[in-house]
Amino acid sequence: MKKIFLFLLVFTAVSCSSGQSYTGYTSDQNNLKQHISKLASAEFGGRKTGEKGQKLAAAYLADYYLNLKLEAPAGHEDYLQHIPLEFFNGKSKDKAENVVAYMKGSKYPDEVLVITSHYDHLGTNGDNIFFGADDDASGNAALMEIARLFQKAKMEGRHPDRSILFLHVSGEEIGLFGSAYYTSHPIFPLEKTIANLNVDMVGRIDDKHKNNPDYVYLIGSDKLSKDLHNLSEKVNKETVNLELDYTYNDEKDPNRYYYRSDHYNFAKNNIPVLFYFNGTHEDYHKPTDTEEKINYEALSKRTNLIFYTAWEIVNRKEKIAVDNISQK
Numbered sequence: 001m002k003k004i005f006l007f008l009l010v011f012t013a014v015s016c017s018s019g020q021s022y023t024g025y026t027s028d029q030n031n032l033k034q035h036i037s038k039l040a041s042a043e044f045g046g047r048k049t050g051e052k053g054q055k056l057a058a059a060y061l062a063d064y065y066l067n068l069k070l071e072a073p074a075g076h077e078d079y080l081q082h083i084p085l086e087f088f089n090g091k092s093k094d095k096a097e098n099v100v101a102y103m104k105g106s107k108y109p110d111e112v113l114v115i116t117s118h119y120d121h122l123g124t125n126g127d128n129i130f131f132g133a134d135d136d137a138s139g140n141a142a143l144m145e146i147a148r149l150f151q152k153a154k155m156e157g158r159h160p161d162r163s164i165l166f167l168h169v170s171g172e173e174i175g176l177f178g179s180a181y182y183t184s185h186p187i188f189p190l191e192k193t194i195a196n197l198n199v200d201m202v203g204r205i206d207d208k209h210k211n212n213p214d215y216v217y218l219i220g221s222d223k224l225s226k227d228l229h230n231l232s233e234k235v236n237k238e239t240v241n242l243e244l245d246y247t248y249n250d251e252k253d254p255n256r257y258y259y260r261s262d263h264y265n266f267a268k269n270n271i272p273v274l275f276y277f278n279g280t281h282e283d284y285h286k287p288t289d290t291e292e293k294i295n296y297e298a299l300s301k302r303t304n305l306i307f308y309t310a311w312e313i314v315n316r317k318e319k320i321a322v323d324n325i326s327q328k
Contacts, residue, residue: 225321
């Protein structure tokens with residue numbers, strides 16, 4: 001059974017429309033665990049924006065990209081986009097940083113895919129640390145693995161046709177400030193930003209899916225671009241074949257998650273977005289959101305899906321088409 005599945009995975013990966021194969025590129029659960037264990041450790045103290053733990057997390061991320069030998073964007077050689085204190089409107093005690101790493105495209109270098117996750121969390125309350133293992137150490141670990149896979153492919157001669165910005169933002173929990181700063185001070189022109197894939201909480205299983213962990217919620221893929229939605233569906237069917245749950249994509253859904261994570265600052269600028277999410281759980285925004293509760297098999301499958309989707313976006317002949325305009 002296993003051999004048949006692997007054969008099908010190889011065959012379908014090769015047959016994707018980009019013309020470039022992503023066969024052989026899969027996330028490593030050990031790497032995912034290592035990153036979450038560090039980011040969600042007591043040492044980082046809940047990573048609250050403007051505080052010591054957030055600075056330590058930013059340094060950890062920047063060192064990772066330096067050691068990975070991924071480029072830093074011009075003008076950000078320390079892999080940091082510095083956000084001044086006044087930008088936070090009194091919601092942070094100090095200035096903060098987005099972490100940025102870059103891979104230049106070989107054919108269409110001016111066209112940029114931005115992949116985001118927020119690395120800040122809620123800090124501490126007395127003796128309680130809000131570890132934020134799922135929210136959003138899981139998303140950062142996924143983004144770091146995706147960057148590693150693209151770098152591995154590049155080193156093997158498979159350069160992406162379009163450019164990729166790996167963007168870890170701060171200030172999400174206090175009002176989406178990190179992504180707001182990036183979109184108001186973009187490193188690459190927003191008009192050349194072809195899409196944003198946002199990864200926020202992808203390491204747990206919610207109650208609805210406790211008997212079927214092979215799922216992910218998708219939000220926003222059809223809001224501005226049916227093209228992105230169709231690409232996402234196609235890539236999923238050809239590779240990991242997760243259940244794609246669109247419950248929270250419904251405009252009538254009272255949670256309004258489309259407006260509550262960092263992708264929305266890109267959507268407001270008419271950039272097609274896709275938000276990956278595992279849903280909430282009993283540990284959401286509590287000190288009990290800890291590393292040992294992460295489901296690494298589910299996280300790995302979701303990471304693979306995001307990587308394969310990003311691969312198709314940056315390597316296919318046509319860039320993602322926008323067919324709706326954001327009403328903000």
